[in-house]
Amino acid sequence: MSSDDSVQRIERGAAFLDVRDLKVHFPTDDGLVKSVDGISFQLERGKTLGIVGESGSGKSVTSLSIMGLHKRGVAQISGQVFLDGQELVSSTPDEVRLLRGKRMAMIFQDPLSAMHPFYTVGQQIIEAYRVHNKVSKQVARKHAIEMLDRVGIPQPDKRVDAYPHQFSGGMRQRAMIAMALSCDPDLLIADEPTTALDVTVQAQILDLIRDLQREFNSAVIIITHDLGVVAELADDIQVMYAGRAIEYGTAEEIFESPQHPYTWGLLGSMPRIDRERTERLIPIKGTPPSLINVPKGCAFNPRCNYAHLNGGASETDRPELLDVGAGHKVACHLSPGERAKAWETDIKPKL
Amino acid sequence: MTVSTEEIDPTAVPGVVEPAIGEELLSVNGLVKHFPIRKGLLQRQVGAVQAVDGLTFNVTRGETLSLVGESGCGKTTTGRLLTRLLEPTSGEIVFEGRNISHLSEGKMRPLRRDVQMIFQDPYGSLNPRHTVGKIVGAPYRLQKVQTEHGVKRAVQELLELVGLSPEHYNRYPHEFSGGQRQRIGIARTLALRPKLIVADEPVSALDVSIQAQVVNLLEDLQKEFDLTYVMIAHDLSVVRHVSDRVAVMYLGKIVELADRVSLYEKPMHPYTVALLSAVPVPDTKRKGNVQRIRLEGDVPSPINPPPACRFHTRCWKAQDICKTTEPPLLQLAPGHQAACHFPENQPGDKPVTPAASEAS
Ligand SMILES: Nc1ncnc2c1ncn2[C@@H]1O[C@H](COP(=O)(O)OP(=O)(O)OP(=O)(O)O)[C@@H](O)[C@H]1O
Ligand SMILES: Nc1ncnc2c1ncn2[C@@H]1O[C@H](COP(=O)(O)OP(=O)(O)OP(=O)(O)O)[C@@H](O)[C@H]1O
Numbered sequence: 053m054s055s056d057d058s059v060q061r062i063e064r065g066a067a068f069l070d071v072r073d074l075k076v077h078f079p080t081d082d083g084l085v086k087s088v089d090g091i092s093f094q095l096e097r098g099k100t101l102g103i104v105g106e107s108g109s110g111k112s113v114t115s116l117s118i119m120g121l122h123k124r125g126v127a128q129i130s131g132q133v134f135l136d137g138q139e140l141v142s143s144t145p146d147e148v149r150l151l152r153g154k155r156m157a158m159i160f161q162d163p164l165s166a167m168h169p170f171y172t173v174g175q176q177i178i179e180a181y182r183v184h185n186k187v188s189k190q191v192a193r194k195h196a197i198e199m200l201d202r203v204g205i206p207q208p209d210k211r212v213d214a215y216p217h218q219f220s221g222g223m224r225q226r227a228m229i230a231m232a233l234s235c236d237p238d239l240l241i242a243d244e245p246t247t248a249l250d251v252t253v254q255a256q257i258l259d260l261i262r263d264l265q266r267e268f269n270s271a272v273i274i275i276t277h278d279l280g281v282v283a284e285l286a287d288d289i290q291v292m293y294a295g296r297a298i299e300y301g302t303a304e305e306i307f308e309s310p311q312h313p314y315t316w317g318l319l320g321s322m323p324r325i326d327r328e329r330t331e332r333l334i335p336i337k338g339t340p341p342s343l344i345n346v347p348k349g350c351a352f353n354p355r356c357n358y359a360h361l362n363g364g365a366s367e368t369d370r371p372e373l374l375d376v377g378a379g380h381k382v383a384c385h386l387s388p389g390e391r392a393k394a395w396e397t398d399i400k401p402k403l
Numbered sequence: 404m405t406v407s408t409e410e411i412d413p414t415a416v417p418g419v420v421e422p423a424i425g426e427e428l429l430s431v432n433g434l435v436k437h438f439p440i441r442k443g444l445l446q447r448q449v450g451a452v453q454a455v456d457g458l459t460f461n462v463t464r465g466e467t468l469s470l471v472g473e474s475g476c477g478k479t480t481t482g483r484l485l486t487r488l489l490e491p492t493s494g495e496i497v498f499e500g501r502n503i504s505h506l507s508e509g510k511m512r513p514l515r516r517d518v519q520m521i522f523q524d525p526y527g528s529l530n531p532r533h534t535v536g537k538i539v540g541a542p543y544r545l546q547k548v549q550t551e552h553g554v555k556r557a558v559q560e561l562l563e564l565v566g567l568s569p570e571h572y573n574r575y576p577h578e579f580s581g582g583q584r585q586r587i588g589i590a591r592t593l594a595l596r597p598k599l600i601v602a603d604e605p606v607s608a609l610d611v612s613i614q615a616q617v618v619n620l621l622e623d624l625q626k627e628f629d630l631t632y633v634m635i636a637h638d639l640s641v642v643r644h645v646s647d648r649v650a651v652m653y654l655g656k657i658v659e660l661a662d663r664v665s666l667y668e669k670p671m672h673p674y675t676v677a678l679l680s681a682v683p684v685p686d687t688k689r690k691g692n693v694q695r696i697r698l699e700g701d702v703p704s705p706i707n708p709p710p711a712c713r714f715h716t717r718c719w720k721a722q723d724i725c726k727t728t729e730p731p732l733l734q735l736a737p738g739h740q741a742a743c744h745f746p747e748n749q750p751g752d753k754p755v756t757p758a759a760s761e762a763s
C-alpha cells in the first residue's frame with residue numbers, strides 16, 4: 053500500500069487506483085468552495101475501501117472526479133488519479149468516457165439523476181451494456197433482465213419495460229446497481245448504494261458486491277453513512293472531514309482504536325442496536341464548517357474538545373495525515389500521551 | 404360549504420375538536436391503493452400494482468409510529484395517501500375526526516398546513532431554479548403566514564435549526580451535498596409547524612452526527628409542539644431509537660404492529676425476525692460470524708402477490724395453510740399484533756383475540 057514512485061506507469065499488483073493530492077474546487081459567487089482539498093489514497097484490486105465522514109465533506113465529489121464526471125470549467129481539479137497506470141485528471145473527457153462502464157463504474161447516491169426519465173429501465177441497462185459488449189439487442193436485453201433479477205427486482209421480465217418513476221425508491225436504486233454492475237467493472241465506486249434499501253435487500257446487494265469482487269477481483273470503494281455496512285464490508289476505512297482525510301486505517305483499527313477526535317464523535321453519535329437504547333443521541337457539538345472559510349489550523353478545531361491541549365497549534369497549523377504505526381494514519385496535533393488518555397478515560401467507556 | 408382558503412384559520416376547521424395528547428389523531432381503515440397498469444394504444448387496463456392493500460391502524464397525538472419493511476412494500480405510497488398527495492382506491496383516512504379520504508384539492512389546502520411530508524428523495528423535491536431561501540420560505544408565502552421578523556429571518560433560523568448556516572440562503576440546491584439537501588427539505592417542512600409529519604427516510608442521507616442532531620431536533624420539536632410523526636425508515640437502529648410503535652409492512656400489508664420494546668425483544672412475524680437479523684452491526688469482531696437469516700426465493704411482485712400469506716414463498720416456517728388461508732392481523736400480546744399462522748415468541752398456546760375489537 054505504500055508505492056511512492058512518481059513514474060506514470062505503475063506495476064500491476066501495486067496500487068491499482070492511486071489518488072495523489074486530489075483537489076476539487078468550485079468557484080461560486082460567495083467564494084471558492086474547496087470541496088476536496090488534497091486527498092491521497094491507494095487501493096488494490098480485490099480490496100474494499102470504505103469512505104465515511106461528515107455529510108458535505110467531499111466524498112461524492114471525490115468519486116465523481118475519479119469517474120471524470122465533473123464539468124470542466126465548473127470544477128477546478130488538480131492532482132493525479134492513476135487507474136491501472138493511466139492518469140485520469142490529464143486525460144481528455146473522451147478517453148475517460150471510454151473507461152466508464154468496464155474499467156470503472158459508479159453507483160450514484162441519487163438514482164433519479166443517474167437515470168433518464170424518458171427511457172425505460174431496460175433500455176438504459178441495454179445501452180450501457182452494448183457500449184462495451186458487441187452483442188445484439190436481444191442478448192443485451194436478456195442480460196439486462198438477468199441483472200435486474202440478481203439485484204432482486206421482482207418479475208424482471210415485466211419490470212424491464214417500466215420507466216424509472218414507476219419504481220419505488222429502493223427499486224430505482226437496485227436498477228442503477230444493475231446498470232453499474234452489468235459490465236463487471238474493475239473499479240466499482242458505490243456511493244451510498246444501500247441507503248434506500250431495507251436491510252434484507254441490503255444484505256443481498258452487499259453479497260452481490262462481494263461476489264463481483266471475488267469473481268473479477270474488482271477494487272471497490274464504498275461510501276456510506278452506515279457504519280455497520282463499512283464494518284462488514286471494508287478492509288480499510290478513510291474518514292473525511294471538510295474536504296480532507298483525517299484518519300485512515302484498517303476497519304478493525306478504526307472501530308477498535310480510533311485516534312481522531314472527529315472519528316470519536318462519529319462513533320459516539322450513532323444509535324446502536326447491539327446496545328441498550330439511550331434516551332438521547334449525542335451529536336458532535338457545533339455545526340459543519342463552511343467550505344469557503346474553512347477554519348484555520350485544524351478544520352475541526354471549533355468543535356473539538358481537545359483543541360486547547362496543543363498550545364495553539366490546533367488553531368494555526370493544519371495537521372498532516374501522519375502514520376502513527378502500522379499504516380494507521382491520523383491528522384491531529386494531540387500528543388500520543390494525551391490521545392491515549394482521552395481515549396481511555398473519555399471515549400472508550402462511552403462507546 | 405364554500406370558504407375562501409385565503410382567510411381561513413386552518414387549525415380551526417369548523418366542527419373539529421383538537422384531540423388531546425394520547426388521543427387518536429389519525430385513523431386508517433382498510434386503506435387500499437392500486438396503480439393501474441395500462442397497455443397498448445387504447446391504454447386498456449391490464450392489471451394493477453397493489454401497492455397498498457388494506458391497511459388498518461391509528462396514530463395517537465404526540466406519538467411516533469414508524470413504518471418499516473421491504474423496499475417496494477408500499478411505505479411511500481402509504482405516506483402519500485396519509486398526506487393526501489394520492490387519492491386512495493378504497494378505504495378511509497380520518498384526521499382529527501374528519502374523513503379526508505376523498506377531499507378535493509381545494510378542500511385539502513387548509514389541511515396541508517397541518518399534515519406535512521418530508522420526502523424520501525431530497526433531489527426531486529427541491530426546485531433546482533429556486534434558491535434555498537425561496538424554497539424554505541415558500542410555505543410561508545403559499546399559506547400567507549405572517550412572521551415576526553420577516554420571512555428571511557424566519558428562514559435563516561430554520562436553516563440554523565437543521566444545521567445549515569444562514570449564508571446558504573442565496574444558494575441553489577445543486578450546490579449542496581445529499582445530506583444538506585435533506586436538511587433543506589426538513590427545514591421547509593418545519594416552517595409551518597404542522598401537527599402531523601409523515602417523514603419518508605428523513606435521516607437516511609445524513610451522516611451519523613447530523614443524523615443524531617436531526618433526530619434530537621425532531622424529538623425536541625415533538626415535545627415542544629406536540630407533533631405526531633409517521634416515520635418511514637430502513638435503519639432499524641434509528642427506528643428503535645425514535646419510535647413509540649413500529650408497523651412492519653410486507654407487500655402492501657401490515658404484518659406486525661407493536662410497541663417498540665416488544666417488537667425488538669419479541670418479534671413475532673417471521674419476516675420481522677429476518678429483518679432484525681439482517682441489521683448490520685458496527686462491530687468488526689462480528690465480521691464473518693453473523694447469524695443472518697437469508698431470505699430465499701424471489702421477491703414477489705405487487706402485481707401478482709402470492710395468495711393467502713404473502714410471505715409464504717420466502718418463509719422458512721410456511722405450511723400448507725399459509726398458501727390457502729390468509730392469516731389475519733391479530734392481537735397476540737398486549738399492544739402487539741401480528742399476521743401469521745405460526746408466530747414466533749409465543750408465550751404458551753394462549754387463544755388469540757381479533758385485533759379489530761382492540762383497535763383504539
Ligand atoms: N457544483 C458545486 N458547486 C458548489 N459547491 C459544490 C458543488 N458540488 C458540491 N459542492 C459542495 O462540495 C461539498 C462536498 O459535497 P459532496 O457531495 O462531495 O459531499 P458528501 O461528502 O458526498 O456529502 P453527503 O454525505 O451528504 O452526500 C459540499 O459542501 C457541497 O455543497
Ligand atoms: N405511480 C406509480 N405507478 C405504478 N406503480 C407505482 C407507482 N408508485 C409506486 N408504484 C409501485 O408501488 C409499489 C410500492 O411503492 P412505494 O414507493 O410505496 O414503495 P416503498 O415501500 O416506499 O419502497 P422504498 O423503500 O423502496 O422506497 C412498488 O412496487 C412501486 O413500483
Ligand code: SF4
Pocket residue numbers: 312313314350351352353354356357358359362365366371383384385386
Ligand atoms: S488537531 Fe486539535 S482541533 Fe484538530 S482534532 Fe486534533 S486536537 Fe482537535
Ligand code: SF4
Pocket residue numbers: 672673674712713714715716718719720721722725730742743744745746
Ligand atoms: S403465515 Fe405461514 S408463511 Fe406466513 S409468515 Fe406465518 S408461517 Fe410464514
Ligand SMILES: [Mg+2]
Pocket residue numbers: 111112113161243580581
Ligand atoms: Mg455524497
Ligand SMILES: [Mg+2]
Pocket residue numbers: 220221222478479480523603
Ligand atoms: Mg419509499
